[in-house]
Amino acid sequence: MTGPRRAETIDDVLEALREVVDDSLAAGSRVGYFAALYRQVTVAVxxxxxxxxxxxxxxxxxxxxxxxxxxxxxxxxWRSGGRPSRSWRTAFRATDEERPVLVQHLALGVNAHINLDLPVVCARMCPGDAIMGLRRDFDLINGILTVALGDLQTRLAVLSPLLGALDVVLGRLDEEIVGFNVRKARSEAWDAAVLLARQEPEAQEATEKMLDRYASGLARVVLAPPFPLPAALDLVRATERAGVQETLRALDG
Structure with a gap:
């Protein structure tokens, strides 16, 4: 595995994500689950x-x-033994465990990236009132995500058969079972970005820590949802037969 990456353009992002997925395939690492999903969304963007x-x-x-x-x-x-944010630590730590089901791994990565990283980056790129000029393009991503997540639903139905079957009956069970909703998260991320963009540096630092604590709390709920959902997760887990590499190849599709 190579050292730190630094992307300048979206093409750089695609190349770096390709590297993470390929490294994960070679190592049989669940780290690649979120990276594969992230790459599919980035292709669409x-x-x-x-x-x-x-x-x-x-x-x-x-x-x-x-x-x-x-x-x-x-x-x-994380790979070098450092300390990333709390929410990312939870997501990466879970990749070493067998108990979380596939949708939990994906939700943990999406949670840290949207609830923490997204508002921070938007505010830094468009400080002050300039943030409002980003709103339309920010919202356009929602439509792209809808299509990408629809494709993910199809893949999940194969990789996690019970989750897919229940989803048809109950409607987006993946969101309900882990208590995470991407649209709601992006809406909250926008509000946080506007707040951050208009704050002084010292206040921004405090707000970023608060966002990380919030995302970390959501991550704990994703991993340990309230009763009776753990029983449903046990059933879902029993049907997920694909190994790590097979799952990665399917997500990377």
């Missing part, structure tokens, strides 16, 4: 930039790179 979907495609490329660098820095800190 890059396509949107190329097609002129966003008001400022060049800014979105830089924002995507800065956003991804938060993940790469956290991952490199």
């Amino acid at each position: 890059a396509r949107g930039i190329d097609e002129g979907v966003f008001d400022d495609g060049e800014r979105m490329s830089r924002l995507d790179a800065a956003f991804a660098n938060r993940y790469f820095e956290a991952l490199d800190a």
Whole structure:
């Protein structure tokens, strides 16, 4: 595995995520689960930039790179024995455990990246009132995510058969079973970004710590949801037969 990565453009992000997934395949590491999902979403965002979907495609490329660098820095800190943020520590620590089901691993990564990294990066790129000029492009990502997560649902139905079957009956069980909703998280991330963008540096530091504590608390709920959901997770776990590498290949599709 190579040393710290530093992306400047969305193409750099795709290359670096490819490396994380390939390293994880070689090592049989669950770290690659979130990276594979992240790469699929980034491919869709890059396509949107190329097609002129966003008001400022060049800014979105830089924002995507800065956003991804938060993940790469956290991952490199974890691998080197450092201390990434609390929420990322929880996500990475879980990859060494067999008990969490696939959707829990994915939700842990998404939680840390959206609830902590996203507002921090948006506020730093567009400080002060400039943050409001980012709103439309920020919201356009929601449509891209809807399509990408719809594709994920199809893959989950294969990799986690009971989860897929129950999802048809109950409707987006993955969100309910781990208490995490991506749209709600992005809405909260936007509010946090506006707050951060208008704060002085000292207040920003305090707010970032608060966001990490919040994301860390959500991560604990993802890993240990309230009764009776643990029983449902036991059933889901029993149907997840694919090994780590097989799962990675399917997610990387």
